Amino acid sequence: MVKNSNELLMFEIEQLIMSKREDEYWDFKQSHHSNTANLLHDIICMANNKADRDAYIIFGVMDQTGEIIGVERDEQRRNQQELINQLKSKKFAGGVRPRVELRTLFIDKHEIDVLIIMNSMETPYYLTESYEDKKTKRCVRANHIYTRVGDTNTDIDKSADINDIEYLWKKRFGLHLSPYEKLMHKLRSKETWIGDEDQFYNRENPEFTLSLTDDSDLRNTPEFYAYTMTDSSVSYKVITANYYGTTLYSKGIVYLDGARYFTTTPDWGFIDLDDYHQDTIPYKYFINNDINYLLHNFLFQEDQHEAHIARRRFLEVILIFHDEIERVQFEDYVFNNKDIMINYIGSDINEYVLDESRPGEVAAERIKASIALKRMLEEYRELTI
Structure with missing residues (x-):
């Protein structure tokens, strides 16, 4: 069953x-x-949570019993802009404020407001100027670091325990991450890497290195996406990410369009069109923000015009999913709408694949199927907004 983001949140x-x-x-x-002081205090505590994930303040639910009473008659009810304005008007350290999003869900015939406080590595969040609620004189104190331990917020007139504060500072500098997680984080900042075509090291943490090497086991056989290029010849290497000489990740690299463009190789996916796994459509994909996709972006040479053209052609037949959940649900969607898929494969939805003299029959069919899947992915996302 296809679930959109609101349905997943509701679940x-x-x-x-x-x-x-x-x-x-x-x-x-x-x-x-x-x-308003209590509101600000709660948001800061949640933004500094130690679970290292998005946090929720759920309005319209009794805290002792879990009874749903709803907020449809709540005179204090705020919308998202009002909540954002509450944060914008406060003086946070470094001008960095928690990011929030308000969603309304309908559960048991009631409206429930869910304030999502986004996870971030910019902790700890704290004020540099105290904020006092004018009516109650309750005060969120400057230079006090609040957090949440278990189900309990730090008292508004106190600061968190030193161990909790230490964790939040470690999080800011990535010290709470494993080497693999640190590598993922650093690959998002290409400007912090120094090197040439085959060797790179991270300027801030030189113990992280990337190396490109030849691999005699890889044959220079083109995959179907190579035939979308002006020059369908390919060559392969391997990229290895190391930490103090220990290999954290290794992946094949393909050089396309006469080596004008190179990228990590996308992963294979397979969609069954029957219940017996005999009629299957293969496709290639990336998962947004996983390490393979981060390296794909890292290797892209933005200053090369020909690389831009080749990359555009490459991505015309490669699916990019938000996450693994979307990939699995999209495969279910295609299975349940296989007639649409078959119709798209048979239609002329991209002119350059109609010339089948260059690619073999298998490659041509995979190109057509991939373009059809790209079209269905767009439609799937429109349905799940």
Whole structure:
């Protein structure tokens, strides 16, 4: 069954409500805050949570019983812009504020507001100027670091324990990450790497290195996407990511269009069109923000005009998913709409694949199938917005 982002959020929130308890990254509120200092304090605590994930303040649920009462009659109810304005007007250290998003869900015939506090490595969030609620005189104090341990926020007139503060600073500098996670983080900042075509090291942490080497086991046989290029010849290498000489990741690299463009090789996916796995459509894909896709972007030479053209042609037949969940659900969507898929494969939806004199029959069919799948992925996303 296809689920959109709201349905996935609803499923998670329903599970949290059914637990009838609060914990590190979620908090129940009967209604929206009447006290702006308490609102600010709760957001900061959640932004500094130690679960290292998005956090939720769930309005319209009794915190003791998990009973859903809704916020449709809540006189204190705020919209997203009002919540953002509350944060924008406060003086945070470095001008860096928590990022929030408000979603409204309908559960048990009630409206539930879910304030999502986005996970970030910019912790700890704290004020440089105290903020006091004018009515109650309750004060969020400057230079106090608040967090959430279990189901309990740091008291508003105190600072978090030193061990919790230390963790939040480690998170800011990536010290809480494993070497593999650090590598992922550093690959997002290409400008911090120094090197030439075959060897790179990270300027901030030179123990992280990337090396491109020949591999005699890789044959120079073109995959189907090579035939979308002006020059269909290919060659291969291997990229290896090391940490103090220990290999963290290794992946094949393909040089396309006469070596004008090179990228890590995308992964194979397979969509069954029957229940017996005999009629299968293969395709190539990346997962957004996984290490293979990060290296794909890292290797792209933005200053090369011909590389831009080759990359555009390459990505016309490569699927890029938001995450593994979307990939699996999209495969289900195609299986349930196989007639549309077959119709798209048979239609002339991209002119350059109609000349089948260059690619073999298998490559031509895979190009057509990939373009059809790209079209279906766009339609799938429109349905799940």
